[in-house]
Amino acid sequence: MAAAGAxxxxxxxxxxxxxxxxxxxxxxxxxxxxxxxDPYTFTAEGLPxxxxxxxPAALYGGVERxxxxxxxxxxxxxxxxxxxxxxxxxxxxxGTLLGRLAAVVPxxxxxxxxWGQRPLLLGLVCLAVALVAAADELxxxxxxxxxxxxxxxxxxWPLGVVALVGFAAGRRADGDAPTVELRAxxxxxxxxxLGSLNPYGPxxxxxxxxxxxxxxALRGILEWQPPNFDDVGQWAFLVLVALAVVGVRRRPxxxxxxxxxLFATMALVSARNIPVASVVxxxxxxxxxxxxxxxxxxxxxxxxTAVTAVAVALAAVVGISALTEPPLDLRAYPTEAIAxxxxxxxxxxxxxxxxxxxxxxxxxxxxxxxxxxxxDDRVELLPLxxxxxYRLLLGGGPGWEEALERYQPDAVLWDRGEPLAQLLALSxxxxxxxxxxxxxxxxxx
Numbered sequence: 001m002a003a004a005g006a007x008x009x010x011x012x013x014x015x016x017x018x019x020x021x022x023x024x025x026x027x028x029x030x031x032x033x034x035x036x037x038d039p040y041t042f043t044a045e046g047l048p049x050x051x052x053x054x055x056p057a058a059l060y061g062g063v064e065r066x067x068x069x070x071x072x073x074x075x076x077x078x079x080x081x082x083x084x085x086x087x088x089x090x091x092x093x094x095g096t097l098l099g100r101l102a103a104v105v106p107x108x109x110x111x112x113x114x115w116g117q118r119p120l121l122l123g124l125v126c127l128a129v130a131l132v133a134a135a136d137e138l139x140x141x142x143x144x145x146x147x148x149x150x151x152x153x154x155x156x157w158p159l160g161v162v163a164l165v166g167f168a169a170g171r172r173a174d175g176d177a178p179t180v181e182l183r184a185x186x187x188x189x190x191x192x193x194l195g196s197l198n199p200y201g202p203x204x205x206x207x208x209x210x211x212x213x214x215x216x217a218l219r220g221i222l223e224w225q226p227p228n229f230d231d232v233g234q235w236a237f238l239v240l241v242a243l244a245v246v247g248v249r250r251r252p253x254x255x256x257x258x259x260x261x262l263f264a265t266m267a268l269v270s271a272r273n274i275p276v277a278s279v280v281x282x283x284x285x286x287x288x289x290x291x292x293x294x295x296x297x298x299x300x301x302x303x304x305t306a307v308t309a310v311a312v313a314l315a316a317v318v319g320i321s322a323l324t325e326p327p328l329d330l331r332a333y334p335t336e337a338i339a340x341x342x343x344x345x346x347x348x349x350x351x352x353x354x355x356x357x358x359x360x361x362x363x364x365x366x367x368x369x370x371x372x373x374x375x376d377d378r379v380e381l382l383p384l385x386x387x388x389x390y391r392l393l394l395g396g397g398p399g400w401e402e403a404l405e406r407y408q409p410d411a412v413l414w415d416r417g418e419p420l421a422q423l424l425a426l427s428x429x430x431x432x433x434x435x436x437x438x439x440x441x442x443x444x445x
Contacts, residue, residue: 001104005084008111010077012329013069015117016358017377018060019365022072024051025061026368034199040364040371042352043386043407050203052380055152056119069327079121084108086128087282089137094286098293102243103285106236110278113233120275123154127279130160133184134167135283140180140187147191152198155208156276159266163280164188166262170255210380217379217387227271237267237274244281247288256284333362334439337413341441344433346411348372354404355413357390374407396420401427409444416440 020040028034035051038044051057063071087107091100115121126146133140150157168181196202211218218224227234244260263277338359341348348355349367353374360376375382375390389403396419404412412430414421416439424430424442434441 001088001108002081002085004108005087005111006077006081008084008108008115009080009117009121010073011117012325013073013076013117013327014329014332016361018117019361020376020378021053021057021119022060022064022069023364023368023371024054025057025059025064027061028054028058029061029065032369036200038381039369040376041360041373041382043374044382047381047383049378049381050200050207052155052204052207053119053153054199055149056122056154073327076117076121079125080111080115083115083121083124083128083279084111086125086132087279090128090131090135090279090282091286092137093135093283094289095291096293099286099289099291102289102292103240103282106240106243107278107282109236110233110240110275113231113236114275114278119154120156123150123156124275124279126150126153127156127160127163127276130164130184130188131167131279131283133187134164134181136180140184143184143187144191144194147188147193148195148197149191151192151195151204155211157192158208159263159273159276159280160188161185161192162262163259166259166280167255167283170253170258173254173258207380214379214384217382217384220387220391221379223272224270226269227267227274234271234274237278240278240281240285244285244288247285249288251288251290253284253287256287259284330362332358334359334413334436335362336436337434337439337441338363338366340434341411341413346441346443351410352408353411353413354393354407354409356415359413374409393420394418396423401429412442414440414442 023040024035027039032039034054035049038047038049059075060072063075067074084104084107087104088100091103094100094103115124126149129138129146130143132138133143147157150160164181164185168178168185171178171181192205196205198204227237229235229238241260241264244256244264248257248260259280263273263280266273267277334355338348340346341351341353345351346353348363349370349372352372355374357375357377360373363373364371364376375386379387389406392400392403400420400423411433412420412424414424416435421440421442425432425440429445430442431445432440433443
């Protein structure tokens with residue numbers, strides 16, 4: 001399972017958010033310190049910035065300095081392996097191999113599609129460790145450290161608190177004392193409070209609430225919308241939910257039922273909750289699928305030895321590919337168009353270039369503290385007016401000219417298949433100066 005998890009996490013680096021995390025890590029470990037104002041955009045220049053995931057960013061920057069981007073890719077593979085291994089541990093109540101596989105295979109399918117190359121993976125590790133402690137499989141005092149790491153890594157920590165409360169309430173509803181769950185909750189809570197000892201102070205404790213307060217800014221982001229079930233991972237999560245319902249009917253338990261209801265609902269409201277929910281469902285699912293089949297896995301067989309050998313070989317392949325393949329896949333980015341800009345007195349670090357948010361992430365990786373970006377994907381920071389203007393440009397609706405005029409761009413770099421590129425091509429105020437198969441560049445006439 002760990003080897004399969006490593007394969008899920010070993011993709012070539014391409015996520016646009018990751019590019020900014022790495023850029024920020026470079027600033028942190030490169031002597032610039034922890035950013036407290038936006039260092040990247042001209043639209044949010046000087047605005048306060050709380051780097052919620054400063055710890056993973058610093059980790060990425062440190063690993064890159066020692067082992068290059070290949071090392072960062074291996075780090076993601078290793079972290080995903082830990083998530084998968086902990087997921088397997090959480091299925092122990094199932095007892096049999098069939099029951100455990102039925103629970104963990106959909107988790108891995110979710111992982112291949114939804115874990116991504118982001119600090120979320122560290123959050124999933126922390127969540128799984130907290131659930132292991134709540135299952136009385138780990139000394140809960142470890143959660144003091146886990147809470148500190150979680151708060152400084154990813155904003156999913158409130159969901160961990162909700163999960164532990166759900167398991168405790170379910171245990172109480174079953175007529176048992178939730179001593180283990182409450183002890184885990186107390187130590188995790190202590191770790192979260194301790195986590196406020198960081199470069200940004202207690203602001204990290206209030207960050208998730210502040211982010212949810214920016215609903216209008218979040219409205220246009222796909223991962224904050226309900227899932228549309230257009231990938232295997234989202235369908236795998238539905239399988240997990242269906243199996244959980246079967247398990248609850250097979251072995252009724254409020255401790256299993258409450259987390260399923262809570263987190264299945266949250267995942268159906270927002271697709272970004274699916275990776276977290278898929279981990280939270282495991283303990284209850286394993287309970288419901290207990291004694292399914294006859295093979296327990298407690299005794300080793302030749303088949304088990306063969307599977308272990310295959311897993312070791314898979315891990316070796318993952319490691320070798322991470323070290324031999326180019327670590328970055330930038331095929332979806334306008335690298336040639338950016339090179340054109342730099343060669344024609346339109347260097348994005350000095351000129352005002354209006355372009356997509358994901359291109360902004362790439363420019364931040366390339367230019368670091370010298371970046372001069374219109375927009376990126378940090379919705380927690382950017383002024384709402386900029387986000388709304390960007391949406392207007394994406395749709396090419398009425399008022400796009402005024403939105404563009406507000407930023408007085410020296411050039412517009414845009415996806416040639418989108419409405420704005422077609423509108424600029426028809427406008428007498430703009431001249432096309434570059435095109436390739438995917439992107440075009442326009443300058444004022």
